[in-house]
Amino acid sequence: MTTTSRFFAQSGSESEDESDFEKEEVEGNNTRYLADLPDGEICCGMDTKRVVKPKKDKRFEEMANTIENMKHAMNINDCVYLQETFEKLNKQISKSVKTPTLYIKTLVMLEDFLNEDNMKTKEKMSTSNSKALNAMRQKLKKNNLQYQEDIKRFRESPEIEDDDEYEEEVVEDSADNVSWEMLFSLDHEEITWNMVNKKFKEIRAARWSKRRSSSLKLKPGETHAQKHMDLTKIAKTPAQKVEILFSVISAEFNVNSGGLSGYMPIDVWKKCVVNMLTILDILVKYYNIVVDDTVEPDEKETSKPAAYDGTIRVSGNLVAFLEKIETEFFKSLQCIDPHTNDYVERLKDEPMFLALAQSIQDYLERTGDSKAASKVAFILVESIYYKPQEVFDAMSKLADEEIEEANEESGSSSSSFIVVAEIVPRKPTFAKSSRAMMDTLVSFIYKNGDERTKARAMLCDIYQHALMDNFVTARDLLLMSHLQENIQHMDISTQILFNRTMAQLGLCAFRVGMITESHSCLSELYSGNRVRELLGQGVSQSRDHEKTTEQMLMERRTQIPYHMNINLELLEAVYLTCAMLLEVPNMAANSHDSKHKPISKNIQRLLEKSEKQAFTAPPENVRVHVIAATRALIKGNFQEAFSVLNSLDIWRLFKNRDSILDMVKASISEVALRTYLFTYSSSCYKSLSLAELAKMFDISESHVYSIVSKMMINKELNATWDQPTQCIVFHEVQHNRAQSLAFQITEKLATLAESNESAMESKTGGVGLDMTSRRRENSQDYAAAASDNRGLKMDGSSLTRGVSA
Structure with missing residues (x-):
């Protein structure tokens, strides 16, 4: 058949x-x-x-056929096909543990073909072929880094055959191909490095492939990370264990519920920290193992035993993993409800993270990688800069309690500091004060960090100084850095950090009694209705319908966790109080000047709005309290103004509340005195007694003398002291409203006359017309008249005589 x-x-x-x-x-x-x-x-x-062929013959035949195809592609200069066959050859060679000489011979042949002498032929190639040639050169150069010694040896003696070497390799590969159950049933002495390495490759291939290997069977609920952890128990060399642990951490990073809107589960996060600490212990114990992300993964490196004297390089990046761990911790604090116990429990994991960061920084400093160590130092700075000394002490105490519990519960997995393998319990090393720790970290960053890290570290340092009420130091650092000039060109997170720093600087100035400086720091934040957004404590709701879901999620990712927030109600109370203390005397001094520039437009707008109300209800929020105090202060009732401000509960957030309220009371009295002098002195008095003013505003005579003298020096008050009688003698009569309007009309007439002259000259060509001289002859020089009136304005008695005549 x-x-x-x-x-x-x-x-x-x-x-x-x-x-x-x-x-x-x-x-x-x-x-x-x-x-x-x-x-x-x-x-x-x-x-x-x-016909059944041996396995080694089939592999060798496949590789030989691929190499023949590569030779044919080189003969016809087809770099596209050459690139495809080279990738196919690398896949075939990846199945072999030992590199055959035939493969090394092929690499030498490719190097000779792709050398610089072939640049002449590139000019005649098509665009796709030329691109493939460039890509092939880069791939070959990168691929040959791990075979440099073999290539050099082959060039010295190219007559070496490959048959015996490949046969030995195939036999070894077959012996190491065991199942998972058999692997873990063997004694540790029977397990070879190749066995562990094959299973490690199998897990990685199954992790990134949609079709899992038939030999890799995961139990219900089991993950690839758990399979990796099983391999760490039977790893044959320290370098192999480090490589597997890096893969474990990478697999655990993929366990994220919700993408941008979620965060890594807390138990998985703790396992990542534990695995990182395990890696650090291995690196400290075996100092010749070096983690470097610039080297390509090389199996030959991880196969070297612990007794190897030379340097063993393992591909990995400790700083990148730490940054990912810090990001997941930050995201968890953003997502957890801050009003629950879960948020507080999550904050207790911060000492564990700081212990890891400090351990990595110490290791990087010992290895001489100062640039990477500066990045870790900045991560520590971002974890400390916003904490007052009381919070810093509490965190240090918490770390001590955690390590004591870890020592008592040495077999429990519930403690944050108990870890597996050879890890010993760790705790972060805190300085005596947060300021001392910040000084050490920031100094190191200034010496070794990049520009962005230095800029952000400077902002954190300024924030910390402001938090400690060192306003002069914080202000000098800000002015010296010139960050305010280029902050608009930086990234969003840095701009938010700058805004937070300015807000804290304004609070610091208020606490030390520097009202003008405090208003200067806060005025730009309150120039629009975007304070929450600028400080990273809220998202703008006005244009939500125009944003995509991804944009809204990214905006939420820039938000600051709740425990880092600056109280917006307190910030508004400080800003409006400073604006009131500056704007009320400014309004009194320029009551008849329509062109005067207001210090705070917000206060004026709120005052105008309150004046339009038919009924004024009792104050309820911060804004209404300050406006009520402002109206009382304008009327001269400074006791009522302070009483309204003192009724605010928000002042309790200041630890030195009583001293700050005493400062506010003294400032209100001073402002009331200045407002009184601006309003009534020149128009109602020829002289005022120093003792009477001190009694009227409940201020000491020396303080009144100081305030009035400053006003005289700044030419805000045209008066002199009469020392024998201790009185203020005024030399200027206050202009009434009719006089002020007359000056304004004169200036407008001068402007109108000049515009008419310009129009006439442009119409007639300007020939034979000299309107300025003709107007002077007719005594109609309005500009000169306005100038004379402004001169009269400086002489009160002359102006009074002129108006009365």
Whole structure:
């Protein structure tokens, strides 16, 4: 009976209506598929004979065929096909543990083909072929880094054969191919490095492939990270264990519920920290193992035993993993409800993270990688800069309690500091004060960090100084850094940090009694209705319908966790109080000047709004309290103004509340005195007694003398002291409203006359007309008259005589 191929059996059963021509075509072209029959199946005529080849021969034959195709591609200068066959060869060679000499010979052949002498032929190539040539050169250069010694040895003696070497390799590969159950049932002495390495490759391939390997069977609820952890227990070399642990951490980072809107589960996060500490212990114990992200993964490095004297390089990046751990911790604090116990429990994990960061920084400093160590130092700075000394002490105490519990519960997994393997309990090393710790970290960053890290560290340092009420130091650092000039060109997170720093600087100035400086720091934040957004404590709701879901999620990612927030109610109370203390005397001094520039437009707008109300309700929020105090202060009732401000509960957030309220009371009295002098002095008094003013505003005579003298020096008050009688003698009569309007009309007439002259000259060509001289002859020089009036304005008595006449 004649046998037919399974392919033809399937083709013949598809349809009974198939034409004879199609059947003949199938039968005529059947030889095309014979080469693809599995396991060396060969067809001769209509008979089929199965030939089974050894595994090593099949691999060698496949690799030899691929190399022949590469030679053909080089002969016709087809770099596109050469690139494809080279990638295929690398996949074939990845199945081998030991590199065959034939592969090294091929790499040498490719180097000779792709050298610089072939640049002449590149000019004649097509665009796709030229791009493939450049890509092939880069891939070959990167690929040959791990075979430099073998390539050099082959060039010295190219007559080495490959058969015995490859046969030995195939035998070794077959011996190491054991199942998972058999691997873990063997004794530790029977397990080889190759066995562990093959299973490690198998896990990584299954992790990134949609189709899992049949030999890798995961139990229900089991993850690839757990499979990796099983391998760490049987790793044969320290370098191999470090490589597997890096892969474990990378697999655990992918366990994220919700993408941008979620965060890593807390138990998985703690496992990542534990694994990082395990890696650090291995690196400290075996100092010749170096973690470097610039080297390519090399199996030869991880196969070197612990007794190896040379340097063993393992591919990895400690700083990148730490930054990812810090990001996940930050995201968890953003997502957890801050008004629950879960948020407080999550904050207790911060000492564990600080212990890891400090350990990594110490290791990087010992290895001489100062640039990477500065990045870790900045992560520590960002964890400390916003904490007052009381919070810093509490965190240090918490770390001590945690380590004591860890020592008592040395077998429990519930403690944050108990970890597996050879890890010993760790705790962060805190300085005596947060300021001392900040000084050490920031100094190190200034010496070794990049520009962005230095800028952000400077802002954190300024914030910390302001938090400690060191306003002068914080202000000098800000002015010296010139960050305010280029902050608009920086990233969003840095801009938010700058705004937070300015807000804290304004609070610091208020606490030390510097009202003008405090208002200067806060005025730009309150120039619009975006304070929450600028400080990273809220998202603008006005244009939510115009934003995509991803944009809204990214905006939420820039928000500051709740425990880092600056109290917005307190910030508004400070800003409006400073604006009131500055704007009330400014309004009194320029009551008849329509062109005067207000110090705070917010206060004026709120005052105008309150004046339009038919009924004024009792104050309820901060804004209404300050406006009520402002109205009382304008009327001169400074006791009532302070009483309204003192009724605010928000002042309790200041630790030195009583001293700050005493400062506010003294400032209100001073402002009331200045407002009184601006309003009534020149128009109602020729002189005022120093003792009477001190009694009227409940201020000491020396303080009144100081305030009035400053006003005289700044030319705000045209008066002198009469020392024998201790009185203020005024030399200026206050202009009334009619006089002020007359000056304004005069200036407008001068402007109108000049515009008329310009129009006339442009119309007539300006020939024979000199309107200025003609107007002077007719005594109609309005500009000169306005100048004379402004001169009279400085002389009160002359102006009074002129107006009365």
